[in-house]
Amino acid sequence: MKLELLKRAVESAAAGQPAALVTDIKSGLQELIQGADFKGNIRQSESLIAAIRQALVDDRSTLIETPEGKVFIEVFNPPLRLMVVGAVHIAQPLARMAAMAGYAVTVIDPRSAFASSERFPGVELSTEWPDEAMARLKPDRRSAIVTLTHDPKVDDPALIAALKSPAFYVGALGSKKTHAARLKRLAEAGFKETDFARIHGPVGLDIGAVSPTEIAVSILAQITATLRADRLKSRQAA
Amino acid sequence: MATNSGDNGDILEQAAKWRGQGKGVALATVVSTWGSSPRQVGAKLAVDDSGAFVGSVSGGCVEGAVIEEGLAAIKDGKPRLLDFGVTNEQAWDVGLACGGKIQVFVERVE
Numbered sequence: 001m002k003l004e005l006l007k008r009a010v011e012s013a014a015a016g017q018p019a020a021l022v023t024d025i026k027s028g029l030q031e032l033i034q035g036a037d038f039k040g041n042i043r044q045s046e047s048l049i050a051a052i053r054q055a056l057v058d059d060r061s062t063l064i065e066t067p068e069g070k071v072f073i074e075v076f077n078p079p080l081r082l083m084v085v086g087a088v089h090i091a092q093p094l095a096r097m098a099a100m101a102g103y104a105v106t107v108i109d110p111r112s113a114f115a116s117s118e119r120f121p122g123v124e125l126s127t128e129w130p131d132e133a134m135a136r137l138k139p140d141r142r143s144a145i146v147t148l149t150h151d152p153k154v155d156d157p158a159l160i161a162a163l164k165s166p167a168f169y170v171g172a173l174g175s176k177k178t179h180a181a182r183l184k185r186l187a188e189a190g191f192k193e194t195d196f197a198r199i200h201g202p203v204g205l206d207i208g209a210v211s212p213t214e215i216a217v218s219i220l221a222q223i224t225a226t227l228r229a230d231r232l233k234s235r236q237a238a
Numbered sequence: 239m240a241t242n243s244g245d246n247g248d249i250l251e252q253a254a255k256w257r258g259q260g261k262g263v264a265l266a267t268v269v270s271t272w273g274s275s276p277r278q279v280g281a282k283l284a285v286d287d288s289g290a291f292v293g294s295v296s297g298g299c300v301e302g303a304v305i306e307e308g309l310a311a312i313k314d315g316k317p318r319l320l321d322f323g324v325t326n327e328q329a330w331d332v333g334l335a336c337g338g339k340i341q342v343f344v345e346r347v348e
Contacts, residue, residue: 001265001345003254010247025269028317028345061280063270063341070319072269072343074280 005032013076020052025063025070079104082223083137085130085158086148087114090173094146094216095123101220103144108133110154130154134161144169144223146203150178156185163195169226171203171219178202200226246282249293253284253347262287263347264308268295268340272323275338284347287312295342296322307344317345 005021012019012034020033033052051064052073061074082098084091087109095105108126109115115125126133130147134157139145145162146169147155155172159182162170172182179201186196204218205225225232256263268281276297283293283301285308295304300322307318323339 001347003250003257003263003347006265007250007254010250014247023343023345025317025319025343061269063279072267074267 001028001030005030008032008034009074009076013078016078018056018078019076020056021074021076022048022052023072023074024068025072078142080227081106081137081139081143083108083134083139083143083145083158084148085109085133085146085155086150086173087111087116087120087125088148089212090148090215090219092119092216093213094219095120097216097220098223099123101224106133106137108158109149130158131161134158134165139165139167141166141168143167144171144226146171146173146219146223148173148203150174152182152185156182156189159186159199160189160191163191163198169200169223170198171200171222173201173203175202246280249282249284252292256284256286257347262312264311264344265347266295266304266308266342266344269319269343270341271338272340273338275340277340283308285309285312296340300340300342304342304344311344311346315346317343319343 001023009019009021009032017035022031022033045066048066048071055062055073055075059075059077063070063072080103082103082105084094084105084107087107091107095107098105106124106126107115107120108128108130110127110129112127115127117125128136139162143165145158145167147158149155150173159170159172172179174182182201183196200222203222204215205221207214207218207221209215209218253263253265264285266283266285268277268279271279277295281295283291283295283304285291285305287309289305289309291301291305294301304320307320311318320342321339322342
């Protein structure tokens with residue numbers, strides 16, 4: 001294999017352009033397909049092209065049988081994203097651990113004393129107001145959003161944007177009491193029970209977490225459990 | 239849903255570094271899994287010609303055998319498709335304790 005091809009696939013995905021690397025298992029010959037248009041010159045049968053398209057849509061790498069032998073289709077999709085609202089202590093370990101788990105992380109806090117590069121070395125920071133940041137970042141179904149400030153002025157606009165998006169995970173830090181007050185405000189803003197059900201609050205799996213790092217573990221664990229809900233369900237059914 | 243690609247970048251970087259140093263390198267990729275298996279399709283391991291490796295294709299169960307095949311691929315340049323699982327004769331030597339099955343594609347990096 002040519003390392004250059006794999007590098008281009010990884011870079012393409014990181015830049016937001018899905019890619020597929022197609023390998024003929026017998027010969028080892030490879031072809032890189034970027035985006036929806038197939039520029040590659042692999043000997044493509046209709047059925048192989050259909051399988052590549054399907055793998056890209058499903059975000060699932062797969063080994064398929066063709067009349068010419070086995071072909072491995074490896075999908076490189078843009079990374080999952082995590083938007084953390086509130087550059088508070090919990091956000092520091094959460095941003096680091098989520099990056100290790102493969103998320104592209106953005107920490108949002110209009111208070112620049114909190115969202116500083118000293119506190120978040122190497123982390124993408126935004127000092128926009130959350131509604132502006134969300135309008136720019138456009139969370140999609142591969143995005144998770146967590147609010148951590150406890151401050152309705154900052155958290156609420158982020159939650160409103162999150163609930164209007166198809167984000168796969170929405171979490172909000174705060175006690176049961178804080179959360180009840182939050183839901184009341186969201187109800188006044190026109191949101192319904194079905195919206196409330198999408199918010200994980202109080203945030204995180206209940207593992208008895210105490211320190212900011214432990215709370216970050218509980219949040220990342222809950223994001224993971226939500227991301228992998230299908231696996232979890234099939235395991236519990238078995 | 240998604241494959242988390244966080245680890246692949248690091249493996250790629252190390253493979254490129256080894257190539258830059260003039261070393262032979264092979265790349266192993268999990269291409270299919272059945273039942274309970276520790277790594278997902280797409281999981282990778284890179285090995286250099288001295289047997290140093292980064293990444294993983296299982297929970298540590300079959301890495302030894304994959305590295306051996308990687309070293310052979312560096313020598314002869316031929317790609318290989320390896321089967322591991324409990325149905326294998328060698329289940330107790332090289333197998334997956336979890337009872338799953340995996341196929342690993344091993345290729346020389348050019």
